[in-house]
Structures are given as structure tokens and as C-alpha cells.
Amino acid sequence: MDLRKLRYFLTVADEKNLGRAAALLHISQPPLTRQIHQLEDELGVQLFNRTPKGMELTEAGYLLAKESRNIFALVQQASEKTQRASQGRLGRLDVAVFGSGVLDTIPRLLLKFKSDYPEVKVVLHTMEKEEQIQALRQHRISLGFNRMLKPLPDITSELVNRESLLLAVNANSPLATQPVIKFKELANHPMVLFASSGRPNFVDKVMSLCYSAGFTPEITQEVGDVVTGVALVASGFGVCLVSKSGSTLSLPGVVYREIEDMPKDATIDLSCVYRTGDNSKLLASFLSCLQEFKELNADTNTTTP
Amino acid sequence: MDLRKLRYFLTVADEKNLGRAAALLHISQPPLTRQIHQLEDELGVQLFNRTPKGMELTEAGYLLAKESRNIFALVQQASEKTQRASQGRLGRLDVAVFGSGVLDTIPRLLLKFKSDYPEVKVVLHTMEKEEQIQALRQHRISLGFNRMLKPLPDITSELVNRESLLLAVNANSPLATQPVIKFKELANHPMVLFASSGRPNFVDKVMSLCYSAGFTPEITQEVGDVVTGVALVASGFGVCLVSKSGSTLSLPGVVYREIEDMPKDATIDLSCVYRTGDNSKLLASFLSCLQEFKELNADTNTTTP
DNA sequence: GACAGGTCATTCAAAAAAGGTATCAACCGA
DNA sequence: TCGGTTGATACCTTTTTTGAATGACCTGTC
Structure with a gap:
């Protein structure tokens, strides 16, 4: 038949x-x-x-x-x-996310992708940096979002955006009412740090910034993610440096402040990673969408130089 | 492809x-x-x-x-x-029903059919006698159940069962307490009759029974179906002759009584009708099921000779 | 009642499609 | 570098499908 x-x-x-x-x-x-x-x-x-x-x-x-x-x-x-x-317009794309990227940039990017490619089902997985690399190699995911990646031959990484750092401060702290905060002042305040596994990480970055500024920060607590970090700030554990994305988290008792003399290199990159040479059409669709997304955001950024 | x-x-x-x-x-x-x-x-x-x-x-x-x-x-x-x-084991069979047959015999028959042929979907339609003939000819139905059918060349009819007649009596009527009822006594009581369209019908049958017994009944009301007829008995309109199936209808204020000297031919047949020469396998399945049903009922009847 | 005009079924040769054998080119691991 | 693997190709054979002509049957008409 x-x-x-x-x-x-x-x-x-x-x-x-x-x-x-x-x-x-x-x-x-x-x-x-x-x-x-x-x-x-x-x-x-x-x-x-x-x-x-x-x-x-x-x-x-x-x-x-x-x-x-x-x-x-x-x-x-x-x-x-x-x-x-x-044509990369239909299918399933497994994506790993972690960290403060999920708070702002990634949702906006995914929203655009969903509207450009409505028939592609994006499945999100929460994975730390090292886990993402492993999952990519095992083809369990096609794409990962993370920060502070060291280059690898079989994993290509592409910058999504670069964010400056803000200081999360307890509302009762004197820093909250102070008109201007200088970076060196952090030496006098206990600090909460968050860091995922895998080097280099955010802790390394902050520590090196402090050393360059000539002081050693007093670390009261290390935690695994931004949300916990900011929650500890709310409880009075100290201050916490977070990415701009992270500052979209609003908790009672926490305010965000800029630091006046923040070093120019005190930024943090959100990147996406995928297998080098992956010729998946779905991935290509996503990357082309990402390109447009970056251009769109570049435009809005140039309005505030 | x-x-x-x-x-x-x-x-x-x-x-x-x-x-x-x-x-x-x-x-x-x-x-x-x-x-x-x-x-x-x-x-x-x-x-x-x-x-x-x-x-x-x-x-x-x-x-x-x-x-x-x-x-x-x-x-x-x-x-x-x-x-x-x-093989006539799957499909849809459109069946027309009407009259007191739906009160007892047809449901039992359909129950057996559904259990023998679970994948056949039986769709029931309520139609009077003439309507059934028309629907059969237009192939809108494959089978009809009715009483008192006159023979037609293009429609084959098969007896399903033969039932004796009972008298529906208002509980307050003297007839209700009387130990024995004779057929001739009906002459002294107003009577409700039901009759569907199309000759011959139930009215014709009852009238001829009465004439043979030597009296003319006093008809207080003619109605279209058994249920209405028995309802009028409940309201005191008079007595009403119903088939044994019809007596499964229990309404407050109505009792059913046998008539002692009921004529032997005072019976009423339930038949099913279908297109002569219809070689539908579904119909064949149904008819074979009907055959078994009749044999089963014959067995139970022989236990009470 | 023969006949014209429909229906689907059958026959046999031609065309098209699918399959088989032998062979090739590329790659990989020993 | 050399067997052993992979999929690709060329050429021929077999099978399947198709087409034109024709047959068999029914129906309504004249």
C-alpha cells in the first residue's frame, strides 16, 4: 500500500x-x-x-x-x-542559562527570537559554566549563556553585551545617603561576593579590581548567585557589586548606587557559547537574531554616550 | 515521496x-x-x-x-x-426508533449490540413510521424500529418481538381494585388512545378489537405517544391499552392490569425495517445480533409457558 | 428488441522505475 | 602507508507501471 x-x-x-x-x-x-x-x-x-x-x-x-x-x-x-x-525556522533549540544574564538581557533576546522564529521551541536549562561546556560537547545543548569565559578551541564564544558594575547597598547603610561613592571606600565596608564554579569567575574579577585600587576587600560571605547575594545585602551582610542586569532585582531594603571613579575596565561581559563549527540551521538562526539584537541595543546605547 | x-x-x-x-x-x-x-x-x-x-x-x-x-x-x-x-465490526449505523419499543426492548438490544460490536457507533434518530420509510429510501438511516408495518417491496421488515397488551388504569378507578377485568368492561370506561401517523396504526388495532368484542369504545383523547397516553391516565382521563414494554413506564397514580379474556390476537409486534437487498456489513452484523437476541429471549420465554 | 452510449475489466507490448554487480573515491586507525 | 571502512557512480537486468485497443456488461431509447 x-x-x-x-x-x-x-x-x-x-x-x-x-x-x-x-x-x-x-x-x-x-x-x-x-x-x-x-x-x-x-x-x-x-x-x-x-x-x-x-x-x-x-x-x-x-x-x-x-x-x-x-x-x-x-x-x-x-x-x-x-x-x-x-531553513532553521522550525525545531527545538536547547539553551543553557546562568547568572544575572537571565534577569534582563536573555529574556529580551529570547522574546525577540520567539517573535522572529515562532515555530522554534526554545528549551531552557539552568547550568553553571563548566556544566554548559560539558553539555555542549555532549550535544545536550546547542547554546549557552555565561560570563567570563576562557577561550577554548572547540567552543566558540560570542559577546552578547558588556555591562558596567553597580553597588548594591543596604538602605540603612551610610553609603545609601552619601551623594557620591568612591571605589576606595569599599575597603571600609564588608562585601558579599557571588561566583559560579570555574575560573576565571566574578570573584577573581572583583578581587583584582580592589588590589589595583590598593586595598583588600573584607569578604563576609561568598554565595553562588546574584539573587542570594542581593538578599544578603538586604539582610545587612554588607555591600555587593552586581552587573547592571543584576540591579533589576528589587528587594526591600536594597538600593543600587553608581561608583563615581569606577575603573574603565570594571565591566562584565555576557557571552554566548556554542560548538565551533556547529552548522545547525537553528543555531545559525539564533546567531543571526543575536546579531540584530546587538545592533538594536547598540543604537539605544549611542543615545546615551 | x-x-x-x-x-x-x-x-x-x-x-x-x-x-x-x-x-x-x-x-x-x-x-x-x-x-x-x-x-x-x-x-x-x-x-x-x-x-x-x-x-x-x-x-x-x-x-x-x-x-x-x-x-x-x-x-x-x-x-x-x-x-x-x-467485516462489519467498525463504523457508524444510523438507526431510527419510535414508540414504546424504546422503553424496554430496543435498549436491551442495543446494549447487546454495543457489547458484541464495541467499535460500531450507533446513532439514534427519533422518527415516526412514515418518516423512517422515507429516511431508509434516502439512505439517511440503515435501520428503523417500529410497530404495525404494512409490507413494501423495497423495505424488508423483521419481527423483533411480540407483546401482549396491558391496561393502564388510574389508581383511584374501581378497575384498579377489581380482582379480574373482562375485556367487555372497557365499554363502560373512557379510553385514551395513542397512535403514530401512517396506517395501519395502534388506534385501528384497538378499535377493531373492541368491535369484535361487540362494543364501541368511548375515546376521550387521542395522543401521539405512549408516555403522553399514560400521563393522561394518571390525570384521570380514562384507561389506556399499552404494550407490555409500555408498562415499564411507572407514573404515580397509574397501575397496570391484565385483562382476563384478552383475545389471542390482541398482541402488538415490534419490527425492524431495512432496505431490501442492503448488503451493508454493518447491517448484517446488526441483524445477526438481533437473531441471537431473539433466541435468547425465546429461551427465557419458554421458561414461563 | 436492436442499438447507442455509458460503465469497468482484460490483453499485450512499451516505457519507466527499481534493483544488482562491479568499481571508485574518501577517510580513519593501525 | 595500508587494509578496512564509509558513501557515490556507471552500467546492466529485472520488475513494475503504463498505454492503446478491445471486450463484456448494463441501461435507456427508438
């Missing part, structure tokens, strides 16, 4: 006449007769009652006609879906 | 190797190579990445593989369903 026979069958079922059906199918009548007979023999079922007026569906034939239409709809769909998939 | 190509494609997708797939398909490798290429050309989509290790599905190929499995499942199902339909 192949699709040709079914198509022939459906045409005869519609026309109720072998001659007309054959004409519609651009074949002559005898082969059509034979194909119908073959289909009947194969199923062991009489599909038509032959009358002097033409071909009349039996109950079984009627059912098969109905089922056949479903089959053709599915085949048509399969063909179209396959074509869309080949 | 026919099913052979899809089957070949799926095998290659599973094996990830043309040689092994060809062996499984009992063909040699070169034609398989060609079929896969043809499928790719037809869709305009690369389905595999050829590597020195074998054939690796692309994203589009992966999707097509998934869809193909659905297609094969549907094809398999269509084939099986068609075969069951050809």
Missing part, C-alpha cells in the same frame, strides 16, 4: 468513475483499474461496488477514504515541516 | 549506515543510496550529513523521521480499520 495507490483510490472515490478519475490523474483507465484492484487485494477488502453507473464506495471504502485524507494531510505537513526545519 | 522511500529513509536513520540498512531492507546498497538522494532532491532538503563514520541525521532529517513514524502508524491503522470495517 503506497501513497500512489491511495491517491488513485481517493480520486476514484471522489469521481465515482474510473475514466474521469484516470483523466484527472493524467493516466489511462486500465492501469487505474488495476491499481484499485491491487489495493483491494492487498487489504483483502472490497472498497467499491461496481455498478453500471460507476464506482460506489463500500462502508470499508468510505472509511479508508477518510483515513487516507488524514494520511495525505500528515504527509503534506511532514514535507513542509521538513523544509522549514532545513 | 512514496512510502517506500520513507521506509528506506527511516531504516537508514535508525542504522546510520547505508550498508547495514540495505541489508535489513534486503536490497543492495547502491539503490538505497539513490533512493535517499531522490528523497532529498524531492524535498530540496539535506536529510543526512555524510561522514566517514556513516549517515547522520540533520535537524530537518530528525524531524522527518519523527513525522514518518506517525505516518506509518496512521497507514497501519487505516489498513486495520478498513479491514474491520469490511
Whole structure:
């Protein structure tokens, strides 16, 4: 039972006449007769009652006609879906996220992607840096978002955006009312730091900034993610340096302040990573969307130089 | 894109190797190579990445593989369903019912049919006698249940069962307390009669019974169906002759009584009707079920001679 | 009641499609 | 570098499908 026979069958079922059906199918009548007979023999079922007026569906034939239409709809769909998939417009993209990127940039990027490629299902996984690399290598994910990545030959990384750092301060702290905060003042305040596994990480970055400024920070607590860090600030554990994205987190008792003389290199990059040479069309779609996203954000940034 | 190509494609997708797939398909490798290429050309989509290790599905190929499995499942199902339909075990049977038959006999019969042929969907339509004949001729229904049918050449009728008549009496009537009721006594009591359209009908039957017994009944009201008739008995309109099936209707204030000297021919037949020469397998299934049903009921009847 | 005009079924040769054998080119690991 | 693997290609054979002509049957008409 192949699709040709079914198509022939459906045409005869519609026309109720072998001659007309054959004409519609651009074949002559005898082969059509034979194909119908073959289909009947194969199923062991009489599909038509032959009358002097033409071909009349039996109950079984009627059912098969109905089922056949479903089959053709599915085949048509399969063909179209396959074509869309080949263009990177349909499918599933497994993406790993972690850290403060999920608070602002990544949601906006994903929103744009969903609107540009509505038929691509994005599945998010929360994974730390090292885990992401491993998952990429095992093809469990196609894309990861993270910060502070060291270069690797089999993993390509692309900058998503670069953010300056802000200081999360407890509202009761004198720093909260102070008009201007200087970087060196942090030496006098206990500090909360968050850092995911894997070097280099955010702790390394902050420590080196402080050393450059000539002091050693007093670390009261190290935590695993921004949210916990800011929560500790709210509880009075101390101050905490966070990315601009991180400052979208608003907790009672926490305010964010700029530091006046923040070093120019005191920025933190959000990057995305993927397998070097991955020629997945879905990934290509995503990266092209990311490119547009960056250009869009560059435009809005230039308005505030 | 026919099913052979899809089957070949799926095998290659599973094996990830043309040689092994060809062996499984009992063909040699070169034609398989060609079929896969043809499928790719037809869709305009690369389905595999050829590597020195074998054939690796692309994203589009992966999707097509998934869809193909659905297609094969549907094809398999269509084939099986068609075969069951050809044996009269699957499909839809439109059945018309009317009158007191629906109160007892027909539900029991349908229950048996549903249990014998669970995949046949029985659709019930309420139609009077004449309407049923018309609907049969227009192929809107395949079967009708009715009483008192006159023979027709294009409609075959088959007896379902034969029931005696009972008298529905208002509980306050003297007849209700009387130990024995004689048929002639009906002359002294007003009577409710129900009759569907089309001759001969139940009214004709009762009238002729009364004339034979030597009296003319006093008809207080004619109604269209049993339920209404018995309801009027409950309201004190008079007595009403009903079939035994009809007496399963219990309304407050109504009791059913036998008539001692009921004439032997005072019975009423429930028949089913269908198009003469209808060779529908579903109908055949139903009629064979009906036959068994009648034998079953005959058995239970013989226990009370 | 013969006949014209429809229906589907059958026959046989031609065309098209699928399959098979032998061979090639590329890659990989020993 | 050299077997052993992979998929691709060329050429021929077999099978399947098709087409033109024709047959068999029914129906409504004259």
C-alpha cells in the first residue's frame, strides 16, 4: 500500500468513475483499474461496488477514504515541516542559562527570537559554566549563556553585551545617603561576593579590581548567585557589586548606587557559547537574531554616550 | 515521496549506515543510496550529513523521521480499520426508533449490540413510521424500529418481538381494585388512545378489537405517544391499552392490569425495517445480533409457558 | 428488441522505475 | 602507508507501471 495507490483510490472515490478519475490523474483507465484492484487485494477488502453507473464506495471504502485524507494531510505537513526545519525556522533549540544574564538581557533576546522564529521551541536549562561546556560537547545543548569565559578551541564564544558594575547597598547603610561613592571606600565596608564554579569567575574579577585600587576587600560571605547575594545585602551582610542586569532585582531594603571613579575596565561581559563549527540551521538562526539584537541595543546605547 | 522511500529513509536513520540498512531492507546498497538522494532532491532538503563514520541525521532529517513514524502508524491503522470495517465490526449505523419499543426492548438490544460490536457507533434518530420509510429510501438511516408495518417491496421488515397488551388504569378507578377485568368492561370506561401517523396504526388495532368484542369504545383523547397516553391516565382521563414494554413506564397514580379474556390476537409486534437487498456489513452484523437476541429471549420465554 | 452510449475489466507490448554487480573515491586507525 | 571502512557512480537486468485497443456488461431509447 503506497501513497500512489491511495491517491488513485481517493480520486476514484471522489469521481465515482474510473475514466474521469484516470483523466484527472493524467493516466489511462486500465492501469487505474488495476491499481484499485491491487489495493483491494492487498487489504483483502472490497472498497467499491461496481455498478453500471460507476464506482460506489463500500462502508470499508468510505472509511479508508477518510483515513487516507488524514494520511495525505500528515504527509503534506511532514514535507513542509521538513523544509522549514532545513531553513532553521522550525525545531527545538536547547539553551543553557546562568547568572544575572537571565534577569534582563536573555529574556529580551529570547522574546525577540520567539517573535522572529515562532515555530522554534526554545528549551531552557539552568547550568553553571563548566556544566554548559560539558553539555555542549555532549550535544545536550546547542547554546549557552555565561560570563567570563576562557577561550577554548572547540567552543566558540560570542559577546552578547558588556555591562558596567553597580553597588548594591543596604538602605540603612551610610553609603545609601552619601551623594557620591568612591571605589576606595569599599575597603571600609564588608562585601558579599557571588561566583559560579570555574575560573576565571566574578570573584577573581572583583578581587583584582580592589588590589589595583590598593586595598583588600573584607569578604563576609561568598554565595553562588546574584539573587542570594542581593538578599544578603538586604539582610545587612554588607555591600555587593552586581552587573547592571543584576540591579533589576528589587528587594526591600536594597538600593543600587553608581561608583563615581569606577575603573574603565570594571565591566562584565555576557557571552554566548556554542560548538565551533556547529552548522545547525537553528543555531545559525539564533546567531543571526543575536546579531540584530546587538545592533538594536547598540543604537539605544549611542543615545546615551 | 512514496512510502517506500520513507521506509528506506527511516531504516537508514535508525542504522546510520547505508550498508547495514540495505541489508535489513534486503536490497543492495547502491539503490538505497539513490533512493535517499531522490528523497532529498524531492524535498530540496539535506536529510543526512555524510561522514566517514556513516549517515547522520540533520535537524530537518530528525524531524522527518519523527513525522514518518506517525505516518506509518496512521497507514497501519487505516489498513486495520478498513479491514474491520469490511467485516462489519467498525463504523457508524444510523438507526431510527419510535414508540414504546424504546422503553424496554430496543435498549436491551442495543446494549447487546454495543457489547458484541464495541467499535460500531450507533446513532439514534427519533422518527415516526412514515418518516423512517422515507429516511431508509434516502439512505439517511440503515435501520428503523417500529410497530404495525404494512409490507413494501423495497423495505424488508423483521419481527423483533411480540407483546401482549396491558391496561393502564388510574389508581383511584374501581378497575384498579377489581380482582379480574373482562375485556367487555372497557365499554363502560373512557379510553385514551395513542397512535403514530401512517396506517395501519395502534388506534385501528384497538378499535377493531373492541368491535369484535361487540362494543364501541368511548375515546376521550387521542395522543401521539405512549408516555403522553399514560400521563393522561394518571390525570384521570380514562384507561389506556399499552404494550407490555409500555408498562415499564411507572407514573404515580397509574397501575397496570391484565385483562382476563384478552383475545389471542390482541398482541402488538415490534419490527425492524431495512432496505431490501442492503448488503451493508454493518447491517448484517446488526441483524445477526438481533437473531441471537431473539433466541435468547425465546429461551427465557419458554421458561414461563 | 436492436442499438447507442455509458460503465469497468482484460490483453499485450512499451516505457519507466527499481534493483544488482562491479568499481571508485574518501577517510580513519593501525 | 595500508587494509578496512564509509558513501557515490556507471552500467546492466529485472520488475513494475503504463498505454492503446478491445471486450463484456448494463441501461435507456427508438
